[in-house]
Each structure stands twice: as C-alpha cells, then as structure tokens.
Amino acid sequence: MVFDKEKKKYLDALYKHDNSRKGSVDDQIKYVVDEINNLRDYYTTSSCAGRIVIIELPINGKKNEAKWLFTSHEAVKELNLEELNFSSHPAFFKQESFIIHLCARNLDSANKLINKAREAGFKRGGIISANKRIMMEILGTNQITAPVYYDDKIMVSKEYFELLLKIGNKNLETSREKLKKFYELIKKA
C-alpha cells in the first residue's frame, strides 16, 4: 500500500537500522514522535518541541528573510539583549508551542488523533491537507509574540524582558505537560 511504503521511507530517514534516531528530532518531544511512529496508522514528517527565540523579521513581512538571533528549547533563565547582534530590522521575543506534522492512513485515523488532541487540551490543529496524503498538524496554542527591538533600539526595560522570559518559560512548561497528556492518551488507545 502507498501509505506503508511512504511511512517506511520517512522512518528510514528518521531512524537508523538499530532504531536509534538520526538526531533530527528535539530531545523534549522525541518520546511522543517515537510513540506516534509506533502506531500503525501514522508517521511523523517534522516536529519542534516548542522554543523561546529572538527573531528578526523584515518590515516587508517576508518570513523567508527572518533571522534567528537566539534560540532555546529549554526555559531561559537569563538573556542579555545588549549582547545580541541586531541589524536594522525589527526583532521579536517569541515563545512558541510545540508542533508535530504527521501523515495519517485515512480520514478515520486522522479523526481519532484530532479527538485525542482536543482531549489533551489543544484547541487548534487538524488536517491541513488531504490531497494525495492526509497531512495533519498537532500543536499547542499558548504563546508570546512581543517586539523587543525597533527603529534601531532596544524597546523593552530589563524588568519587562524578565517578565517575558518568566511567562514564556511557564507557557513552555504548560505546553510540555499537555504534550505528555497527549502522549498518554495515544499510548493508552
């Protein structure tokens, strides 16, 4: 079947023959990715465990010209904005939730996974394409997007930036807890 052939291709790229991963999956989400790939009716195509970043976005809004000045997949205790290499573009503090892209065997299996995601507390996500393959997106929604650099200067006080980190770290933790709940729901099924 086409699905099984495609799944094999993707998993061959993701895992070595001894089943250890080739290193393209974030550590904090790999147990979920592995569990999904263990299930007969799904395989993952990409994932991110969620992160805190400082990102430059050109005024023209072209995302492909974005530049990451800082990235962390773990809570950030301290970060000195003065030390970052800002250019003339606006830069944002962003805390993003985890995201998993995956392929489902059919509509029924896709729907089962959507129901688990809702049960785990993820209000977004679902089938993002159903042309040849049924492609899905599972993601958390809590996030922060706040400008930190604009018109060639840092726009946030030290106190405010610490607040961004505090809330961002907390969101990251909450999102990982829900991810664990999602894992338990799919493992049980």
Next chain:
Amino acid sequence: MVFDKEKKKYLDALYKHDNSRKGSVDDQIKYVVDEINNLRDYYTTSSCAGRIVIIELPINGKKNEAKWLFTSHEAVKELNLEELNFSSHPAFFKQESFIIHLCARNLDSANKLINKAREAGFKRGGIISANKRIMMEILGTNQITAPVYYDDKIMVSKEYFELLLKIGNKNLETSREKLKKFYELIKKA
C-alpha cells in the same frame, strides 16, 4: 441530504428572510462570510474579523475566566492603559487575526478550500473535526501577545505600548488584505 438541511438551519439563524444579516457577523468580514454561504458546498458557523484586545487571564490559565477590558475590530489610534479597570490578574495586549469556522459538504470540497487558503497566504487552518460533519477553520496567523499588567502594576512604557498598537494595527491591516485575496480566490472558483 443532511448537509443541506443543516446548512438551511444555520443560514436561517444567520439571515432574515429578506437575506439581510441578523447582526451576528463582524462588518469587516461579512462579505467573505456571505460569499462562502453562497457557495453550494459550505456554510459558516462562526467568525471574527480579527481584533485588538486587552484581556485579563487568571494565573491558573482557565480561559473561561478571561475578562476583556478593551476590544476593537478596527485599528486603535490611542488607548490609555491607566483608564482600564485592571484587577489582580495579569493582563495582555493581544492582536488576533480573523477566523472563520465553517462546515464543508465532503472531504473534496474541504480540500479545495484549504488549497485556496494556502494560496491566499494562510499557513494554518484546515479540517478541525470530521466526525459527523466536516468542520473547518480558516484563519490568519500574524498576531501579537504581550503582557501589559502584572503583579498589580502596568508593565509597559507609553512608548512601548504605542509600538504594540502600531504593529498590531499593521498586522490587522495585512490580515484583512489576505482575507480579501482569499475572497477573490473563492469568488473566482
């Protein structure tokens, strides 16, 4: 057929017999909602044109206890945070993109609409449930979420808050432009 019966029920609730709306749709998005409802294979169930809000979120994260201190579906020129009625909860400035929830007749029609949404530049959205009905979500992704009130005090300078408004207003405008592109794509089809 079940779909046509359900569609009639929803549209009866949304429109009066003379086809004017009963007032539950934001003005800025109604031309798109009307166009979707004109198409044979879809009907909308809810929508929001995108907005700028100041929202209180309890630390426990319970969204149903959120409280809106300010809401605008249009660009906000000026807003004095000092005049808002903050309580002891953290409050956030949020600029949210538009969102449309709708029902599609079948997987094929759902997929056609997803393709139009991608073409218009919306990278999220798709089928969010496929139990009895195929429910879809079409939405923009540009947004801002930044804390403005925490530990019983306003945390942003006047200059920084003006920057939030400036970027929020611009995002709202960009999101409406893409919405118009989406409208033209579905109208042409």
